[in-house]
Amino acid sequence: DTGVSQDPRHKITKRGQNVTFRCDPISEHNRLYWYRQTLGQGPEFLTYFQNEAQLEKSRLLSDRFSAERPKGSFSTLEIQRTEQGDSAMYLCASTGQGGEKLFFGSGTQLSVL
Amino acid sequence: DAKTTQPPSMDCAEGRAANLPCNHSTISGNEYVYWYRQIHSQGPQYIIHGLKNNETNEMASLIITEDRKSSTLILPHATLRDTAVYYCIVRGGGTSYGKLTFGQGTILTVHP
Numbered sequence: 001d002t003g004v005s006q007d008p009r010h011k012i013t014k015r016g017q018n019v020t021f022r023c024d025p026i027s028e029h030n031r032l033y034w035y036r037q038t039l040g041q042g043p044e045f046l047t048y049f050q051n052e053a054q055l056e057k058s059r060l061l062s063d064r065f066s067a068e069r070p071k072g073s074f075s076t077l078e079i080q081r082t083e084q085g086d087s088a089m090y091l092c093a094s095t096g097q098g099g100e101k102l103f104f105g106s107g108t109q110l111s112v113l
Numbered sequence: 114d115a116k117t118t119q120p121p122s123m124d125c126a127e128g129r130a131a132n133l134p135c136n137h138s139t140i141s142g143n144e145y146v147y148w149y150r151q152i153h154s155q156g157p158q159y160i161i162h163g164l165k166n167n168e169t170n171e172m173a174s175l176i177i178t179e180d181r182k183s184s185t186l187i188l189p190h191a192t193l194r195d196t197a198v199y200y201c202i203v204r205g206g207g208t209s210y211g212k213l214t215f216g217q218g219t220i221l222t223v224h225p
Contacts, residue, residue, distance in 0.1 A: 004156070033211050042200055042215025043157065056212065091156050101147075102211050104156030109135050 001062070004105035006092050012111045013082055020078045021108045025094030032075050033102065034067055035091040043091055049075060084111045097105065117201045122220040125195075129147045133219050135201030136181040144205050146177060147213070148186045150197040157200065157215075160186065177223040 005024040007089045014017050027034050031032035031049050051072035061067075064082075069075040069109070079086055089109050093102040118136040125131040126151040137146065139165055145164050161168055161175045163184075168175045174187040200218040204210060 031211055040217070042198075042217055043159070043213075044215070045212045048211060083157075092157070093211065100162060101159035102149075102213065104158070106154070106156050 002093055004092055004106050005087055006102050006105035008088075008108055009106065010109045010111075012113065014113050015082060015084060017082055018078065018080045019082055019110065021092075021110075022092055022106060023077070023092030025074070025092070026096075026103055027073075029094035029096045029099070029103070030072065031095045031097070031099070032069055033076055033093040034075070034093075034103075035093065037089040037091060037107070038087075043089075046077075076098045079110075082110075084112050086110060087112045117198075117203055117216055119201050119219045121215060121217065122222070125188075125191045125221060125223050127193060127225050128190055128221055130193065131191040132225070133186040133199050133201075133221065134183065134190075135186070136183045136200070137203045138202050138213055140181050141205070145205050146175065146181075146184050147199045147202040147204050148173070148175065148213075149202065149213075151195075151200070151218070152197045161201075162171075162204075191221075193223050193225070195221065196223045197221060 007022045034042040034046040037043040043051040047067050051067040064080045067077045091107045093104040147162040148160040151157045161173050163175045177184045198218040200215050202213050
């Protein structure tokens with residue numbers, strides 16, 4: 001069990017650029033979640049996958065955001081035309097079937113200049 | 114999911130028990146109480162959860178009142194490494210059980 005891995009740990013980009021983050025869940029965990037956390041606030045749910053199917057998306061996930069989990073293993077979160085308001089920590093978590101607890105990665109800290 | 118109320122901050126001396134309260138007066142019968150914590154620059158970490166009965170594991174104890182409207186997380190011998198933000202979360206069952214609603218939590222500071 002190597003834990004949930006996220007890459008990169010930090011990303012600095014200019015407004016208007018596209019960025020992509022990667023999450024590798026714990027192997028054999030079939031459920032994968034994305035959260036966003038801004039300074040001083042708790043994490044907010046964005047979306048989740050069961051295997052390769054994206055089953056729920058938050059209203060926080062605007063049209064500029066897209067997430068994929070093509071083979072039911074790793075996942076990517078892409079933000080197009082970044083805005084300064086997108087600056088946040090993006091957290092990934094996973095759990096197994098019937099799992100009662102989420103295992104979180106260390107997150108990707110995005111700064112949009 | 115039911116809303117929770119926690120104090121914004123608490124202090125604790127190293128080696129003493131830390132008792133973190135949480136109110137969840139609108140909790141439903143099938144909703145669980147979960148506790149996570151987040152150490153600076155890391156993702157949240159699961160601590161413990163319960164439905165009705167008190168629970169204990171290697172990290173902490175969870176005491177839930179009989180009417181289930183409040184609970185207390187107990188760290189029996191706090192260390193400096195327990196300094197973190199502690200989140201109390203009420204979670205329903207069903208397929209979205211990983212969709213957690215975090216509040217602002219309690220900032221616990223353990224001092225020497």
